[in-house]
Each structure stands twice: as structure tokens, then as C-alpha cells.
Amino acid sequence: MAGLTYKEAGVDIDAGERLVERIKPLAARTKIPELLDGVGGFAGLCALPTDIADPVLVSGTDGVGTKLKLAFELDRHDTVGVDLVAMCVNDVLTVGARPLFFLDYFATGRLDVDRAEQVVAGIAEGCTQAGCALLGGETAEMPGMYADGEYDLAGFAVGVVSRAAILDRRRVRPGDVVLGVASSGLHSNGYSLARRVLLGAAAPCRLDETPPGLDRPLGETLLTPTRIYAGACRALLAAAEVHALCHVTGGGLPGNLPRVLPPDVDLVIDERAWPEPAIFGLIARLGGVDRAELRRTFNLGVGLVAIVPPAAVSAAMAALEGAGEAVFRIGEAVPRGGAAGSAPQVLFS
Amino acid sequence: MAGLTYKEAGVDIDAGERLVERIKPLAARTKIPELLDGVGGFAGLCALPTDIADPVLVSGTDGVGTKLKLAFELDRHDTVGVDLVAMCVNDVLTVGARPLFFLDYFATGRLDVDRAEQVVAGIAEGCTQAGCALLGGETAEMPGMYADGEYDLAGFAVGVVSRAAILDRRRVRPGDVVLGVASSGLHSNGYSLARRVLLGAAAPCRLDETPPGLDRPLGETLLTPTRIYAGACRALLAAAEVHALCHVTGGGLPGNLPRVLPPDVDLVIDERAWPEPAIFGLIARLGGVDRAELRRTFNLGVGLVAIVPPAAVSAAMAALEGAGEAVFRIGEAVPRGGAAGSAPQVLFS
Numbered sequence: 001m002a003g004l005t006y007k008e009a010g011v012d013i014d015a016g017e018r019l020v021e022r023i024k025p026l027a028a029r030t031k032i033p034e035l036l037d038g039v040g041g042f043a044g045l046c047a048l049p050t051d052i053a054d055p056v057l058v059s060g061t062d063g064v065g066t067k068l069k070l071a072f073e074l075d076r077h078d079t080v081g082v083d084l085v086a087m088c089v090n091d092v093l094t095v096g097a098r099p100l101f102f103l104d105y106f107a108t109g110r111l112d113v114d115r116a117e118q119v120v121a122g123i124a125e126g127c128t129q130a131g132c133a134l135l136g137g138e139t140a141e142m143p144g145m146y147a148d149g150e151y152d153l154a155g156f157a158v159g160v161v162s163r164a165a166i167l168d169r170r171r172v173r174p175g176d177v178v179l180g181v182a183s184s185g186l187h188s189n190g191y192s193l194a195r196r197v198l199l200g201a202a203a204p205c206r207l208d209e210t211p212p213g214l215d216r217p218l219g220e221t222l223l224t225p226t227r228i229y230a231g232a233c234r235a236l237l238a239a240a241e242v243h244a245l246c247h248v249t250g251g252g253l254p255g256n257l258p259r260v261l262p263p264d265v266d267l268v269i270d271e272r273a274w275p276e277p278a279i280f281g282l283i284a285r286l287g288g289v290d291r292a293e294l295r296r297t298f299n300l301g302v303g304l305v306a307i308v309p310p311a312a313v314s315a316a317m318a319a320l321e322g323a324g325e326a327v328f329r330i331g332e333a334v335p336r337g338g339a340a341g342s343a344p345q346v347l348f349s
Numbered sequence: 350m351a352g353l354t355y356k357e358a359g360v361d362i363d364a365g366e367r368l369v370e371r372i373k374p375l376a377a378r379t380k381i382p383e384l385l386d387g388v389g390g391f392a393g394l395c396a397l398p399t400d401i402a403d404p405v406l407v408s409g410t411d412g413v414g415t416k417l418k419l420a421f422e423l424d425r426h427d428t429v430g431v432d433l434v435a436m437c438v439n440d441v442l443t444v445g446a447r448p449l450f451f452l453d454y455f456a457t458g459r460l461d462v463d464r465a466e467q468v469v470a471g472i473a474e475g476c477t478q479a480g481c482a483l484l485g486g487e488t489a490e491m492p493g494m495y496a497d498g499e500y501d502l503a504g505f506a507v508g509v510v511s512r513a514a515i516l517d518r519r520r521v522r523p524g525d526v527v528l529g530v531a532s533s534g535l536h537s538n539g540y541s542l543a544r545r546v547l548l549g550a551a552a553p554c555r556l557d558e559t560p561p562g563l564d565r566p567l568g569e570t571l572l573t574p575t576r577i578y579a580g581a582c583r584a585l586l587a588a589a590e591v592h593a594l595c596h597v598t599g600g601g602l603p604g605n606l607p608r609v610l611p612p613d614v615d616l617v618i619d620e621r622a623w624p625e626p627a628i629f630g631l632i633a634r635l636g637g638v639d640r641a642e643l644r645r646t647f648n649l650g651v652g653l654v655a656i657v658p659p660a661a662v663s664a665a666m667a668a669l670e671g672a673g674e675a676v677f678r679i680g681e682a683v684p685r686g687g688a689a690g691s692a693p694q695v696l697f698s
Contacts, residue, residue, distance in 0.1 A: 060452070
């Protein structure tokens with residue numbers, strides 16, 4: 001073996017640099033006033049907003065899961081970046097924080113600059129929707145780690161909240177009202193089950209066809225980007241007293257709502273209170289997936305939950321609707337029915 | 350298909366929860382006073398140090414690259430987490446920041462709880478070395494995305510620096526002295542080339558054998574964790590005036606040093622000034638890799654560079670040595686020799 005180069009070993013530094021040049025204008029569009037530009041050759045720098053007293057940093061990380069496989073199958077790469085930002089930012093929002101900046105990790109076997117640019121364009125679009133800066137990122141070319149044409153994504157969001165304004169579970173009281181904010185579909189959870197049912201070996205469906213009950217082809221329905229609730233939360237927190245915010249992610253309503261409840265409160269949820277998107281019924285029917293499994297795998301149409309005192313309901317609903325969300329009164333907080341020491345319950349009426 | 354569950358579709362939520370329980374004590378060991386415990390069900394919360402005036406946040410993300418393949422081949426998973434933290438934190442250190450917290454993303458095809466726990470134990474060890482809190486993480490089980498037994502890792506570090514103390518490239522002047530701090534080996538760069546040369550189809554080497562010139566078996570040599578320079582940088586910045594810090598990562602000395610240079614300064618580096626670890630010569634010899642390619646792929650024994658004014662050299666070297674580092678005077682800053690508008694050069698004497 002003579003004169004071997006890094007490129008021949010599968011890592012094309014020049015392609016990486018071409019990508020960096022294409023990312024620059026995309027990231028520049030996400031600039032916020034707090035960003036320190038032109039310093040920090042190795043890391044991104046961001047000051048704190050000056051209007052947040054006693055600031056506390058809030059951070060979350062997530063990926064897009066096997067929703068990526070749909071992007072590969074449909075060869076459409078400009079939406080999963082929105083999902084990536086959404087999954088991280090929606091977590092950060094739940095403590096009442098304002099998203100500040102975001103970083104991404106993009107890993108692939110052989111770097112395709114065009115495809116990677118589409119992915120980052122989606123990430124920049126997500127950052128714009130979330131009102132945060134795309135502060136940095138890593139592109140990893142790892143020969144032999146990913147199948148041809150495939151990639152993985154990880155995201156990291158940092159937000160900031162005034163210490164006195166942190167939403168924590170102690171605020172929720174019996175009598176509080178549960179508001180459900182509509183999701184845009186599956187968001188980024190449950191795709192391994194959805195794909196197995198809809199597109200597996202016994203596949204009854206094709207991505208380019210529109211199954212009965214759906215209004216768009218299956219592929220388009222499944223690839224719909226996760227809704228980013230940054231604008232909704234900002235409007236809500238400015239307009240109404242809020243006791244808790246819950247991101248309905250992996251685990252669904254029964255898996256996530258207990259994360260924002262104090263030990264002495266249960267929730268009763270009425271599943272007839274919102275229109276469940278047809279895709280979930282399709283998965284249940286074709287896969288014979290029972291209701292409990294469906295509930296703890298998918299959001300079933302509710303992507304964000306706000307728990308508010310009764311007096312705040314109208315202001316909260318008006319604020320969310322004003323921010324462009326569909327919102328439903330889906331349940332209420334009740335005194336804890338279970339044994340002491342057990343976890344709070346989500347009861348479906 | 351009847352009664353399909355998420356677990357049958359390849360995602361074992363219970364295994365994920367078992368892992369979370371095992372991670373808790375590992376993360377707890379990395380606690381710092383700024384951490385807000387017990388709030389934020391969806392995100393990690395961390396206050397700012399009170400002794401840093403006008404704080405600016407500094408953030409970086411990175412992965413471990415195909416060094417992971419060595420962990421798979423050696424079935425040793427408790428060191429790559431140190432690499433992950435090192436790659437992110439060493440970037441954050443270069444602006445003079447103190448690492449504050451870290452988050453990780455761990456993605457695999459089928460979650461092996463024991464293996465994942467070993468990885469996270471390494472991450473927690475890295476956080477302890479860096480003096481930052483392991484604030485959160487995501488474990489993604491993605492059926493069909495990774496080969497059996499394989500995984501990918503991404504890391505994300507946030508640090509903080511006083512605005513007035515930010516190291517930026519404008520500080521470096523001709524006459525400044527370049528100090529090289531020893532690396533622990535390849536760190537986490539160039540593994541696709543190293544593996545191709547040492548372990549490829551024409552593989553002359555075995556991981557369990559010790560090639561001539563090395564003091565340990567090849568596998569152990571290659572898997573040596575990346576050095577974390579947090580303690581070294583803290584000691585250095587407290588003891589001496591520093592004009593720039595450079596993390597020698599992908600791109601080597603010629604790729605990284607220009608990132609900390611102002612437009613009117615070049616560097617002259619004397620490669621005989623430090624002992625180059627034998628592993629680099631072995632790769633060069635067996636792969637026929639020429640010197641320029643070697644330089645821009647590997648750190649060649651210098652993992653961190655500090656550029657200091659001449660008057661600060663002895664204090665800087667003493668501080669670094671006191672922090673347990675091996676440090677060498679490897680070059681100096683000179684007036685820019687190239688055409689106006691071109692990038693600063695690193696010249697090897």
C-alpha cells in the first residue's frame with residue numbers, strides 16, 4: 001500500500017469544507033442579537049438575553065429516530081431537520097424557557113454534500129421557527145458505519161428561563177384544566193412500529209398512495225414535520241397563568257404527563273375531546289395494535305399539553321389559537337386516587 | 350398481523366428505562382453546585398457560576414468517529430465516552446471558557462443495556478475529568494440503522510467565559526511563543542486512515558500484538574482515551590498571560606492552528622521539538638502516507654497548543670507541568686509572509 005491518503009480511506013475533508021461553506025448562509029439566517037460573531041474558531045459563542053433576571057440554562061438532546069428511514073425512502077431530506085429542532089426545543093420549552101441556540105450532529109458513511117445541505121436547510125428552518133440560533137454543528141463522515149445514502153442526526157438545544165419562572169410539577173393542583181394542543185401527526189415517535197405495520201413485509205400500503213381516511217399520500221403524511229411550539233408557548237406564557245407544560249413525545253400521554261405531575265395529583269383525560277388524526281386509527285387497524293399500546297407509543301393528535309388553573313382557561317386558549325394552534329380542553333387534574341408512593345396516573349374516561 | 354407492540358417492532362421501552370436507572374448514579378457523581386436537581390422532567394437545568402462577570406456561553410458538539418469501530422472490535426466500551434467528552438470540551442476550552450455541562454446522544458440498533466451503561470460510565474468519567482455536569486442524554490434505539498453490536502455517539506458541551514476574558518485571534522503577535530502540550534496518542538481523529546493502514550485487507554498488524562517501537566498492544570494503543578485539557582487550561586489561565594489556545598483535532602497542526610491566528614501572523618513550527626509517538630511513524634511507514642498527509646490527518650503528539658508572549662513562557666510551562674502535562678516549546682509566531690488576503694500559514698522548519 002503506497003501513498004495512502006485520508007480521502008482514499010473514505011474521509012473527504014474537502015467535501016466537508018464545501019459543506020461548511022454552504023451551511024454558512026443557512027446558519028446566518030438564524031442569527032439572534034445575543035450571538036457573538038467572528039470569535040471562537042472551535043466553538044460557538046452566545047451571550048445571555050439581558051431581560052431575563054437570574055437566568056437558568058435549560059438543555060435537551062434528541063434525535064429523529066427511524067423517521068429518518070422515511071426520508072431515505074422518499075429521498076426527501078429538507079424536513080427531518082425541522083423534526084430534529086422540534087424534538088429538542090419542545091423539551092426545553094416545558095420548563096417555561098426561551099430557546100437560545102441549537103447545535104446539530106450529522107453522521108453518515110460517505111458525505112453527499114447536496115443531501116447534507118438539504119438536511120441542514122431543514123435544521124435552519126427549524127431554528128427560525130423556534131427563534132433560536134444555529135450556533136454550531138458537526139459533520140461526521142464515518143466509512144462503514146452507515147448504509148449507503150443513510151445518515152443519523154442528533155440535536156442539542158439550550159434555552160434560558162428566569163429562576164422564578166421555572167415551571168415545575170409542584171404548581172399543578174386538583175381542579176386545574178388540561179389543554180391539548182394539536183400535533184401535526186406522528187411527530188418523531190413510534191416510527192419503528194408505524195413502518196413495521198404500514199410498510200413491513202406484509203405491507204398493505206405504498207408511500208405514494210392515499211389510504212382511505214387520509215387526505216394526502218401516506219409518505220407525505222408520515223414525513224410531516226414535527227410542530228415546533230416555541231411561538232405558542234411564548235404567547236401562552238405571556239397571556240395566562242400556566243402550571244405545567246408537557247411535550248408529548250415517546251411514551252405518549254400516559255408516559256409523559258406523569259413527568260409534570262406532583263405526587264398528589266392524577267389526570268383524567270377524555271379522548272373524545274379532540275379529533276384524532278386518521279393515521280393513528282389506520283396503524284391500529286392494520287397492525288391490530290391495542291389501544292393501550294397505541295396510547296403509549298404515539299401522541300394520538302396532541303403534541304403539547306398545558307395545565308392551567310380554571311380561571312386562566314379562556315386566556316390560555318385564546319393565546320394558543322392566536323399563535324396558530326388548534327387547542328382543546330381535554331381533561332382535568334383530580335386528587336390522587338392511587339396508593340401513597342405510587343406514581344401519578346393518567347386515567348382515560 | 351395481530352396485536353403488534355412497539356417492542357416487537359424493535360423498540361424496548363423497558364430496556365430504555367432500565368438503562369435510565371443505571372445512568373442515574375453515574376450522572377449523580379458529576380454534580381456541580383450550579384445544577385438544579387429535581388426540576389425539569391424533559392430537560393436539564395443549570396444555573397450560571399456566580400463568579401463570572403458578564404458571562405458568555407460557549408458551545409461545541411462532536412463525535413468519536415470511527416474510533417468507535419475499535420471499541421466494537423475490542424469489545425471494550427468504557428473509554429469512548431471519555432473521548433466524546435474530550436472532543437467537545439477541548440473545543441470549548443479554546444476560548445478560555447470553563448466547562449459547565451455536557452449532554453450525550455447514544456444511538457444503536459438494538460439496545461444492549463450493559464454495553465450502553467459502560468459507554469455512559471465513560472462519559473461520566475470524562476465529565477468528572479472536565480469538571481462539568483452530565484446534564485442529560487438521549488438513548489435512541491433505531492432498528493435497522495446500525496449493525497449488530499454497533500452504536501454511534503454524539504456529544505454536546507456548554508461552557509462559560511467572562512466576555513472580557515474571551516481568547517480571540519486578535520491577541521496573537523509576532524514573537525509569541527508556541528507551546529505544545531502532549532497528546533495521549535491519536536485522540537479521536539484519523540481512525541479511518543489508521544484502521545485502513547493497520548487493520549485493512551492487507552493488514553500487517555493484529556490488535557493484540559505489540560508492533561516494534563510501541564510499548565503496548567496495538568489495540569490498547571489505538572483505544573487510549575483522548576486527553577481532556579480542562580485542568581491544564583484552568584491552571585494555565587490562572588498562572589500566565591495566554592494569547593490563544595488551539596485544540597489539535599481533525600486537520601492536525603496545519604488545519605487547526607490557522608483558526609486561532611490573526612491575518613498578519615504566521616507560525617513556524619519545529620517538529621523536532623517534541624517526541625513524536627511511535628504509532629504515527631508506524632502508520633506512515635506501513636501506509637506509505639506522506640508527511641504532509643500525516644500532518645493534516647493526525648495530531649502527531651501535540652493535542653493542545655498554547656500561544657503565549659515570551660515573558661509568560663516559564664510561568665505557562667510550569668503551570669501546565671504542574672497540572673500533569675508534558676509541554677514543549679515548539680515554535681514561534683512570525684510576521685505574515687504570504688500575500689495579503691491569503692490565510693495565515695503554518696510553516697514547518
